[in-house]
Amino acid sequence: MFEVTSNRQLAEGVFGLSIKAPQIARHHHAGQFCIIRAAQHCERVPLSIADKDVHAGTITVVVQAVGHSTQEIAGVQAGEFLLDVVGPLGNPTNVGKPARGAFVGGGVGVAAGYLMLQALKGAGAEVVAIIGFRTRDLIIYEDKFRRVSDELIVTTDDGSYGYHGLVTEPLEQQLQEGAQPDLVITVGPVVMMAAVAEVTRPYAIKTIASLNPIMVDGTGMCGACRVTVGGQTKFTCVDGPEFDAHQVDFRELSERLKMYKTNESRADEAGAHHCQVEPAYWRLDERNG
Amino acid sequence: MNEMDNKQRLELPHQQMAELPVDRRLAGASEVNVGYSEEQARAEAQRCLQCKRPPCVAGCPVDIDIPAFIKLISEGRYADAALKIKETNSFPAICGRVCPQEQQCQAKCVVGRTGRPPVGIGHLERFVGDYLVANPQPVSSSPEPTGYKVAIVGSGPAGLTTAGELAKLGHEVTIFEALHEPGGVMTYGIPEFRLPKDIIRYEIKALLELGVQIVHDTIIGRTLTIDELFGEMGFAAVFLGLGAGNPRFLGIEGENLRGVYSANEFLTRINLMRAYRDDYDTPIRRGNNVTVVGGGNVTLDSSRWALRLGAETVTIVYRRSREEMPARVEEVRHTEEEGVQFRFLSQPMRLLGDDGDVAAMECLQMELGEPDESGRARPIPIEGSEFTLPTDLVIIAIGARVSPLVPIAVPGIELDEGGHVIVNPDTLETSIPGVFGGGDLIPGEETIVRAMGDGRRAAQSIHKYLIDRE
Numbered sequence: 102m103f104e105v106t107s108n109r110q111l112a113e114g115v116f117g118l119s120i121k122a123p124q125i126a127r128h129h130h131a132g133q134f135c136i137i138r139a140a141q142h143c144e145r146v147p148l149s150i151a152d153k154d155v156h157a158g159t160i161t162v163v164v165q166a167v168g169h170s171t172q173e174i175a176g177v178q179a180g181e182f183l184l185d186v187v188g189p190l191g192n193p194t195n196v197g198k199p200a201r202g203a204f205v206g207g208g209v210g211v212a213a214g215y216l217m218l219q220a221l222k223g224a225g226a227e228v229v230a231i232i233g234f235r236t237r238d239l240i241i242y243e244d245k246f247r248r249v250s251d252e253l254i255v256t257t258d259d260g261s262y263g264y265h266g267l268v269t270e271p272l273e274q275q276l277q278e279g280a281q282p283d284l285v286i287t288v289g290p291v292v293m294m295a296a297v298a299e300v301t302r303p304y305a306i307k308t309i310a311s312l313n314p315i316m317v318d319g320t321g322m323c324g325a326c327r328v329t330v331g332g333q334t335k336f337t338c339v340d341g342p343e344f345d346a347h348q349v350d351f352r353e354l355s356e357r358l359k360m361y362k363t364n365e366s367r368a369d370e371a372g373a374h375h376c377q378v379e380p381a382y383w384r385l386d387e388r389n390g
Numbered sequence: 391m392n393e394m395d396n397k398q399r400l401e402l403p404h405q406q407m408a409e410l411p412v413d414r415r416l417a418g419a420s421e422v423n424v425g426y427s428e429e430q431a432r433a434e435a436q437r438c439l440q441c442k443r444p445p446c447v448a449g450c451p452v453d454i455d456i457p458a459f460i461k462l463i464s465e466g467r468y469a470d471a472a473l474k475i476k477e478t479n480s481f482p483a484i485c486g487r488v489c490p491q492e493q494q495c496q497a498k499c500v501v502g503r504t505g506r507p508p509v510g511i512g513h514l515e516r517f518v519g520d521y522l523v524a525n526p527q528p529v530s531s532s533p534e535p536t537g538y539k540v541a542i543v544g545s546g547p548a549g550l551t552t553a554g555e556l557a558k559l560g561h562e563v564t565i566f567e568a569l570h571e572p573g574g575v576m577t578y579g580i581p582e583f584r585l586p587k588d589i590i591r592y593e594i595k596a597l598l599e600l601g602v603q604i605v606h607d608t609i610i611g612r613t614l615t616i617d618e619l620f621g622e623m624g625f626a627a628v629f630l631g632l633g634a635g636n637p638r639f640l641g642i643e644g645e646n647l648r649g650v651y652s653a654n655e656f657l658t659r660i661n662l663m664r665a666y667r668d669d670y671d672t673p674i675r676r677g678n679n680v681t682v683v684g685g686g687n688v689t690l691d692s693s694r695w696a697l698r699l700g701a702e703t704v705t706i707v708y709r710r711s712r713e714e715m716p717a718r719v720e721e722v723r724h725t726e727e728e729g730v731q732f733r734f735l736s737q738p739m740r741l742l743g744d745d746g747d748v749a750a751m752e753c754l755q756m757e758l759g760e761p762d763e764s765g766r767a768r769p770i771p772i773e774g775s776e777f778t779l780p781t782d783l784v785i786i787a788i789g790a791r792v793s794p795l796v797p798i799a800v801p802g803i804e805l806d807e808g809g810h811v812i813v814n815p816d817t818l819e820t821s822i823p824g825v826f827g828g829g830d831l832i833p834g835e836e837t838i839v840r841a842m843g844d845g846r847r848a849a850q851s852i853h854k855y856l857i858d859r860e
């Protein structure tokens with residue numbers, strides 16, 4: 102049993118939970134995640150570790166309550182318990198020694214990027230962060246990012262705050278203006294990561310994406326999290342979660358994420374909310390590739 | 391009765407174990423084999439000739455004194471029979487159910503060699519195992535504590551056995567398990583209808599009573615390192631039982647379409663995560679026309695779960711023929727009775743999709759050629775023999791490799807080309823001093839009884855290792 106020490110709503114439908122898990126906090130490195138099972142009947146849900154406090158022995162996860170399982174976790178209040186928390190899973194971010202680094206994140210993926218940005222900074226890089234949200238009410242971690250990054254660009258799809266447009270636009274501008282990073286890290290919706298990879302590809306800038314496939318065990322035992330990278334099958338939980346974004350088959354990942362959505366809800370999604378750009382994007386992708 | 395001579399004994403009929411009728415099997419997850427009644431057990435026990443030099447024992451990887459325990463059954467001394475088995479095998483209720491007896495003890499039975507059914511050693515073992523579960527015996531006096539702490543990584547049959555044996559020798563034992571429930575494959579892989587989870591729970595409870603601690607949600611190499619185990623945590627030795635939980639795929643086109651599972655994922659969703667129950671959230675694709683690729687126990691388990699989840703047709707596609715199937719014979723029969731179809735000598739070539747979902751499997755017909763390295767006839771493709779099976783759920787059950795966590799748990803540990811951990815065959819010690827290993831992560835038969843046998847041997851050498859240090 103793992104105690105939730107605080108649970109704060111960060112934005113509409115987005116919750117930050119701090120959890121007492123001293124061993125995970127102690128062994129965690131940027132880029133690693135954990136798997137949480139809220140109660141006996143619940144799924145095992147993979148979530149990035151957004152922050153930690155080694156002295157207090159806590160980790161923080163930022164969860165977007167999209168479906169049933171994430172709602173179960175978001176509903177656990179301070180002082181209550183989560184049945185299982187296991188981690189840290191996956192391999193730490195390999196930041197290397199870049200002179201300039203960029204982080205491009207979207208939605209809750211932004212939270213996952215916070216410690217990566219710190220790691221980049223810690224490696225001595227000058228860092229730019231571009232973080233995008235659908236609308237102003239969904240913005241999270243802005244202050245934290247502002248503190249760590251040398252330059253921060255916030256974008257919203259609807260223009261209600263910051264730059265009006267997608268994260269790829271300011272990224273493209275940066276690259277065109279010649280301020281090229283040696284390393285780009287991207288975390289967020291699949292379609293966004295795929296688009297970021299296409300922006301950096303012509304410049305041959307090393308780009309790593311932290312992938313979010315469906316998982317079960319997180320120990321390499323089930324193969325649910327398999328992705329195709331450079332034509333080879335990799336298990337995200339043990340070989341990843343970060344891979345060379347220029348080698349990842351994002352389209353396949355996006356298709357596999359619809360495994361448990363009915364045809365109906367898939368259609369809904371294509372028509373409605375966050376995936377408006379997605380069908381259009383893959384059509385573009387097909388033409389190019 | 392005991393006065394019978396061998397000729398009379400040979401004439402006694404083999405006792406068939408009662409089984410659930412097929413309609414009741416498919417309606418739930420209940421165990422298919424119902425078990426022997428007391429009368430049946432005693433009658434079957436009479437069939438044993440009590441051989442002076444019993445060949446059956448040589449077929450048992452853990453050297454159970456088979457005639458001795460069977461004699462105790464015929465005398466109605468069931469608890470004593472169970473304790474006799476427990477001298478070398480801690481979990482009779484498990485082995486009696488899942489050992490491939492027809493390839494092991496029963497393959498060597500003298501009665502079987504006369505053309506009659508061999509003595510039902512497995513069924514008898516299960517009978518006494520179950521007797522002990524229903525009639526627990528008081529635990530013998532607790533041993534003198536040695537003051538040594540031993541860490542066990544993984545709670546599969548290898549880890550559980552090692553833990554129990556070491557606890558009986560007075561060591562302080564902690565098992566670290568990555569998942570949220572103990573048992574390894576017995577919990578996440580083998581279905582309820584073959585090995586009821588109550589049996590595992592009972593055996594685990596018995597271990598806890600011996601003082602063994604089980605810590606869940608802990609991955610050695612991630613949550614804790616081996617250096618911490620030996621260092622600040624004060625463990626004097628470590629046993630590795632991480633198993634072979636790393637599923638193989640075919641490497642064919644279309645394998646990552648939606649609706650294509652590894653057997654491990656399919657079975658874990660059902661067994662560990664209870665996807666078959668309405669009161670659990672775990673999602674699973676059920677499929678109407680299910681295709682399962684492979685020929686072992688894992689293949690059969692997957693196909694039978696697919697039927698129980700409501701599939702209209704389930705087809706096993708296997709590239710060799712029936713004779714080469716490595717699965718337990720009894721399970722093959724059960725699987726056929728339940729309505730699973732077999733396509734032997736068929737090799738999947740690619741999977742075809744419909745808007746991202748798997749829709750069909752293209753196969754090639756094979757013929758058998760000369761035996762290969764495994765001693766089984768090598769399947770050779772027949773040119774131009776392609777055929778297509780429509781399918782909306784594919785389960786790949788073609789085996790597994792050693793857990794990818796092994797080199798993460800123990801950096802620098804020596805592995806062979808196959809990825810197995812190299813151990814000293816006598817002591818089961820790995821290349822790292824004080825670290826021992828057994829079960830599926832070292833080379834050998836991938837069976838539960840072998841894992842348990844390794845566990846017992848490892849416990850003895852760990853004990854010796856610790857005592858010799860003094």
Ligand SMILES: Cc1cc2nc3c(=O)[nH]c(=O)nc-3n(C[C@H](O)[C@H](O)[C@H](O)COP(=O)(O)OP(=O)(O)OC[C@H]3O[C@@H](n4cnc5c(N)ncnc54)[C@H](O)[C@@H]3O)c2cc1C
Nearest residue numbers: 134147148149163164165168169170171209313314315361
């Ligand atoms: C390494 C990793 C890190 C992640 N980090 C975060 C994070 O920090 N914050 C956050 O909010 N989310 C994160 N996710 C995604 C999160 O795990 C899923 O959103 C969640 O599992 C969806 O469950 P649901 O039942 O609430 O959603 P639903 O949309 O109702 O999902 C239906 C089913 O699909 C599966 N599923 C759907 N989408 C995903 C997905 N993206 N990943 C895994 N399973 C999915 C689930 O098994 C679920 O049963 C991460 C995923 C991975 C693999």
Ligand SMILES: Cc1cc2nc3c(=O)[nH]c(=O)nc-3n(C[C@H](O)[C@H](O)[C@H](O)COP(=O)(O)OP(=O)(O)OC[C@H]3O[C@@H](n4cnc5c(N)ncnc54)[C@H](O)[C@@H]3O)c2cc1C
Nearest residue numbers: 544546547548568574575579610632633829830836837838
């Ligand atoms: C579906 C299926 C059916 C089978 N049927 C039969 C049968 O009928 N008869 C038979 O004899 N055999 C059968 N087998 C084979 C048998 O189950 C295995 O040979 C046996 O379980 C191996 O035992 P083990 O203890 O080595 O490992 P496992 O049972 O694989 O257990 C390993 C455990 O270690 C844990 N672990 C891994 N890494 C770590 C880590 N770093 N830290 C902590 N914990 C870790 C895992 O989560 C797991 O619980 C079957 C296998 C499968 C998959």
Ligand code: SF4
Nearest residue numbers: 450485489494495512
């Ligand atoms: S443990 Fe297995 S092989 Fe040994 S006697 Fe029992 S059933 Fe036979």
Ligand code: SF4
Nearest residue numbers: 438439441446499500
């Ligand atoms: S070989 Fe058969 S008959 Fe002989 S002791 Fe063993 S079980 Fe009994």
Ligand code: FES
Nearest residue numbers: 319321323324338
């Ligand atoms: S989540 Fe099961 S193998 Fe990665």
